[in-house]
Each structure stands twice: as structure tokens, then as C-alpha cells.
Amino acid sequence: MSRQNIVAALSIGSIALLMVGLQPILLGAMVDTRHASLQGVGIIAMSEIVALGIGVVLGDALLPIGRLRVITLLAALVISGLDVLTARLTGDTPLAAIRAAAGLGEGVLVWVATCVIVRSRAADRLAGIFLTVQTLAQAGVATVFARAVIAYGGWQGGFDMLGALALLPCVLLLRLPTTLKPLSHHASQPFAWSVTSAMPLLIAFVQMAALGSLWAYLEPIGQHAGLDAQAAQTAVSAVLFMQVVGGIVSAAAVRYVDNMLTLIVGAFVLALIPTGMLLLPSGHIASFIALCGVFGFAWLFLMPFHIGLALRLDRSGRVATLTPGVQLLGTAFGPLVSSLVVKGDDAGPVPFVTLGFAVGSIVVATAAQMLRRRSARVPGTLEKSNAH
Structure with a gap:
């Protein structure tokens, strides 16, 4: 794996996991504006995280490792569309369903990043770097959302911005490896x-x-x-x-x-x-x-x-x-x-x-x-x- 391959993979994985760090801010704003109930927020949050994990598992079971770029493009477009659609919905059940669907796509992008990470020379060390990078990305974006995006555009503007960020993998995918081989x-x-x-x-x-x-x-x-x-x-x-x-x-x-x-x-x-x-x-x-x-x-x-x-x-x-x-x-x-x-x-x-x-x-x-x-x-x- 080249350095460009690794940087692209870490960036794509971190973007896929942004919502995990933004959940307290965006879902809290939903409750404040009564677009979701306090009880429903827990279900909305859990449905996306569970779907994220399932998306990684399904990616490993169903998707070909030789088509990472196409898979990344489709997943990013789907996630972006679902983020924008989330901003137009109200109610616990519709929001839980749409965030679960987005979680599946996000899980696929995490799978893409993991496929590259485990094929690097020091996969375990790179995993630690990935975790640190994604945490810093979540903290940084959450700060910007709390002080600027939601302050002016509300939680709807937050999801619109999240949808825009979800399109970044469409550019980063050009730095992914064109094909992956078995590890050994x-x-x-x-x-x-x-x-x-x-x-x-x-x-x-x-x-x-x-x-x-x-x-x-x-x-x-x-x-x-x-x-x-x-x-x-x-x-x-x-x-x-x-x-x-x-x-x-x-x-x-x-x-x-x-x-x-x-x-x-x-x-x-x-x-x-x-x-x-x-x-x-x-x-x-x-x-x-x-x-x-x-x-x-x-x-x-x-x-x-x-x-x-x-x-x-x-x-x-x-x-x-x-x-x-x-x-x-x-x-x-x-x-x-x-x-x-x-x-x-x-x-x-x-x-x-x-x-x-x-x-x-x-x-x-x-x-x-x-x-x-x-x-x-x-x-x-x-x-x-x-x-x-």
C-alpha cells in the first residue's frame, strides 16, 4: 500500500464515522425542536450504530474487494442523499429508519477503509492511527457544527452539511488502490x-x-x-x-x-x-x-x-x-x-x-x-x- 492509498482510506473511514461523534449535537437539536422525542433519540442513535456494524459485516460477505472505487462512489452518493433526506423528515420511526439505512452505507465505507488497513505493513499500528484520526475529526467537526452550522441552519442545516461532507469520498476514491489481493x-x-x-x-x-x-x-x-x-x-x-x-x-x-x-x-x-x-x-x-x-x-x-x-x-x-x-x-x-x-x-x-x-x-x-x-x-x- 502506498502512502496515498493509506491516507485516502483513513480519510474515507473517518468521514463515514463522523455521524457517531455528531449524534449528541444533531439529535439533541432534534429533541429541542420537537422533531424527535427524547425516548426516540436513543432508538435513532442505536439504529445507525448497529447498522454501521452490520454494514461492515455485509461488505465483507457480499462485496468484491476488487471494486473498491465503484463501491465507494455508490456508497458515498447514497449516504449523501440519505443525509439530505433526513433533514426533511419528522418523527421517531421515519428518522430511525433513514438513519439505519445511512448507517449501512457508512458501514460499507468503513469496510473499504479496513480492507486497505489490514493489507498495510503495520496494520495494527495503522488501526491505532485510524482511531485517533477519526476521533480528532469527530471532535473538530462537532465543534464547528455546534458553534456555526447549527447556530445558523439548525439541525436541518447540520444534516445538509453532513451530506456535503459525505461526497468527499467521491474525490478521495481516486487515491484508493485499483485492485486488492488476498493478504497471504x-x-x-x-x-x-x-x-x-x-x-x-x-x-x-x-x-x-x-x-x-x-x-x-x-x-x-x-x-x-x-x-x-x-x-x-x-x-x-x-x-x-x-x-x-x-x-x-x-x-x-x-x-x-x-x-x-x-x-x-x-x-x-x-x-x-x-x-x-x-x-x-x-x-x-x-x-x-x-x-x-x-x-x-x-x-x-x-x-x-x-x-x-x-x-x-x-x-x-x-x-x-x-x-x-x-x-x-x-x-x-x-x-x-x-x-x-x-x-x-x-x-x-x-x-x-x-x-x-x-x-x-x-x-x-x-x-x-x-x-x-x-x-x-x-x-x-x-x-x-x-x-x-
Whole structure:
């Protein structure tokens, strides 16, 4: 992959994921103008994120890797049209349906970016860079939207502008590779799922569910811990800042640290964060914000290791290509489970949900490590699992 190929892929993937960072602003404006209900906003947001993950999976299953440019063009045009159409709709059900359709297209663009990333020389490191770039892009565009676009054009103007940004991949696609080849000679053999090859996806899903379950209710959890509105905003800012730091550190470290060991340690860290929030006495604002900082760091730090582990256990790259979609599905599934334990305005039980997912990820990651060691002791077993 040339540098131009990589830059184009990272840019296309970041544009596809812009709406994830813009959801609080655009959907909040919908509620303020009564074009969507407060209850419906959660469904609208989740439908797009779930569709994003499904779009990545469907792209891997149905689309030819030799037609990336045509696929990118069609997906970008469809997304742009759906963004503009969103600005003309009202009501929870129509908005949820149209954003789910847009999410499928956005997932296809993420799949395009992932196809290029996993074929680069340092795919796991590039995954960390991709996560950092997309986070910075979301933060930057969200700031512009909040202070300029929505201030003058409302949420409708925001979606019109988002539709214009969605057309940028139509230009960037000229820098994508004209054709992609299988990652290795193993890819010429029929792909078959095994317990070993599925483990990276299961670890990614459970860990991202733990992170998503807490992030969706971080502000009310902070209020439950005694934070006022300003302190709650500071906690959110700490998470976003430490996400960027975590992505940068991960991009530098992922090539030198064992993937499985890191994910096991990360699972224990994910368990300690909600435990600390549950045990922390009310009013300890600095300690709560510190836990939020660790939470944000762990979020983007762990994600490249999911792809690194997938590439290590499956050299064909099939599992690694699916990993971003599974990460998104886990991020959406966590808040769904958390919503089942929330009563009224009380989000106090949510950390227990996060702790449950974290403990689950410890079990899954430890089991995966045991399977890998057992395979390594049996001559040829690991090679066969990688070939599959």
C-alpha cells in the first residue's frame, strides 16, 4: 500500500464515522425542536450504530474487494442523499429508519477503509492511527457544527452539511488502490470458522459492550456520584482527551506488546473502573474524573489490539476485516443492556452492567490465551487454525 492509498482510506473511514461523534449535537437539536422525542433519540442513535456494524459485516460477505472505487462512489452518493433526506423528515420511526439505512452505507465505507488497513505493513499500528484520526475529526467537526452550522441552519442545516461532507469520498476514491489481493497464500484456501479464529471477535464485542454501557450513561452516573453540571462536562472532556492519548500510545506500542496479554490486562482495568465508581464516596470529584480519564484511555488503547490479535490468529485477514463492525455492534449492545436496569433518572445500577461485561471479557480473553497455548504445544495446530 502506498502512502496515498493509506491516507485516502483513513480519510474515507473517518468521514463515514463522523455521524457517531455528531449524534449528541444533531439529535439533541432534534429533541429541542420537537422533531424527535427524547425516548426516540436513543432508538435513532442505536439504529445507525448497529447498522454501521452490520454494514461492515455485509461488505465483507457480499462485496468484491476488487471494486473498491465503484463501491465507494455508490456508497458515498447514497449516504449523501440519505443525509439530505433526513433533514426533511419528522418523527421517531421515519428518522430511525433513514438513519439505519445511512448507517449501512457508512458501514460499507468503513469496510473499504479496513480492507486497505489490514493489507498495510503495520496494520495494527495503522488501526491505532485510524482511531485517533477519526476521533480528532469527530471532535473538530462537532465543534464547528455546534458553534456555526447549527447556530445558523439548525439541525436541518447540520444534516445538509453532513451530506456535503459525505461526497468527499467521491474525490478521495481516486487515491484508493485499483485492485486488492488476498493478504497471504492462506487466503486462497476456503475460510472456515474455528473457536480460535472467533475469539478476537468475541473479545472485541464484550470489551466494547463494557465501554459502551458506561459511556452512554456517564453523565447521570457522574451526577449520582455528586458531580454538578460543570464537573460532568469536565468528566466527558477527560474521556475524549484521554481517548486521543490512548490511540496515540496504542499506535506506538501495538507492534511491541503482546496482543493477548494486553487485552487480558485491559479486561482487568475495565473491571476496576466501574468497581471504583461504585465504591467511591459521593463528592470525590477529582477521583471520579480520574477514573473517567482511565476509561477514555483504555477505550482507544485496546481497540487496535483487537485487530492485531485477529491478524495474528487468522492470517487471511478475514477476521481482522470484520473486527471494526463487531466493535461497533458491541458499543451499541452495551447501552441497550444498561437501559434495562435504569429506572427513571437513576443510572446507579449501570456500573454493575459494565462490571459484568468486564468480567466476561476476562473470562473470554483468558480462555483464548489457554487455547492459544494448547495449540502451540501441539505441532501444526496453530498453523492449521491460522490457515482457516
